[in-house]
Amino acid sequence: MRLNGEISSGEEEEEVVVVEKSEAGTTPFLGQNVVVGYALTAKKKKSFLQPNFIALARSKGIYFVAIDLSKPLQEQGPFDVVLHKLLGEEWREIIEDFRQKHPDVIVLDAPDAIQHLHNRQSMLQDVVDLNLSECNGKVGIPRQLVITKEKDPSTIPYEVTKAGLKLPLVAKPLVVDGSAKSHELFLAYDEFSLSELEPPLVLQEFVNHGGLLFKIYIVGESIKVVRRFSLPNISKHELSKVSGVYRFPRVSCAAASADDADLDPSIAEHPPRPLLERLAKELRHRLGLRLFNVDMIREYGTKDVFYVIDINYFPGYGKMPDYEHTFTDFLLSLVQNKYKKKLTA
Known part of the structure; x- marks a missing residue:
């Protein structure tokens, strides 16, 4: 899934976090971890995935896993949420195809809606x-x-x-x-x-x-x-x-x-x-x-x-006061609502 020139070879390698289901810090309403796959530029990753945010998220059972752009997205995961901000038609087609084939995964946000901005x-x-x-x-x-x-x-x-x-x-x-x-x-x-x-x-x-x-x-x-x-x-x-x-x-x-x-x-x-x-x-x-x-x-x-x-x-949330708590609460609410819908379906 190497994107033609979208991510330069000079950017740092993304670290993939392996999530063990036995780890402490699980969501109280699901009893399991929430895995967020992310595809961000190095600049966005640095400003958004700050250490305090990562630590708070982990304490609530939320783990961020880097999407490997050199491999097919379909082979990665499983993810509860996919968070992305990459440009280019190739990535747009990849993430839209993923949305269609994995309707149970929450994708933030739809590529066509992002394109509007x-x-x-x-x-x-x-x-x-x-x-x-x-x-x-x-x-x-x-x-x-x-x-x-x-x-x-x-x-x-x-x-x-x-x-x-x-x-x-x-x-x-x-x-x-x-x-x-x-x-x-x-x-x-x-x-x-x-x-x-x-x-x-x-x-x-x-x-x-x-x-x-x-x-x-x-x-x-x-x-x-x-x-x-x-x-x-x-x-x-x-x-x-x-x-x-x-x-x-x-x-x-x-x-x-x-x-x-x-x-x-x-x-x-x-x-x-x-x-x-x-x-x-x-x-x-x-x-x-x-x-x-x-x-x-x-x-x-x-x-x-x-x-x-x-x-x-997807602006610079790292400049928003208390963004760590706001964003972790948001991610938990998304997954919680998804599981509630499954239970009532």
């Missing part, structure tokens, strides 16, 4: 279709324009003018493929500089949001909110004096945490809980995913107007 146009469409007006707030997306690969960059200013988008604009690559380039973000202050950008991309109107972003982590039915510093507000005066396209850093890194900062309460207050619960429920259903996060901003000067600007599959 690899395009910034389709990922936000489900938010556009939501109506959360009765949930203490309003959620939408910034006005945006998709520039396809076929477009000549010199025509982008014309396309923006025709669409009626207001400057400044945030430019993001259209395809999210896990590469560093797919996360490069640019801020364009004038329409003429837009021709410097390389399609395919998405242009979003920049919404002043007080320099704060809310990362909403979804793990099954669990919701955790983390605040991150973001781009500062841009005034009309500043807009009239600045031109060009500027690359800005990602705001999802742990160093950008704003949870302990002394912030204006009108900016720092979390989105209403009923709104988050309804948003998470609707997106779980519409996206068909159980592991994702939502990047959300509050329009500056408002209390209840929010915009979703990105949705990411």
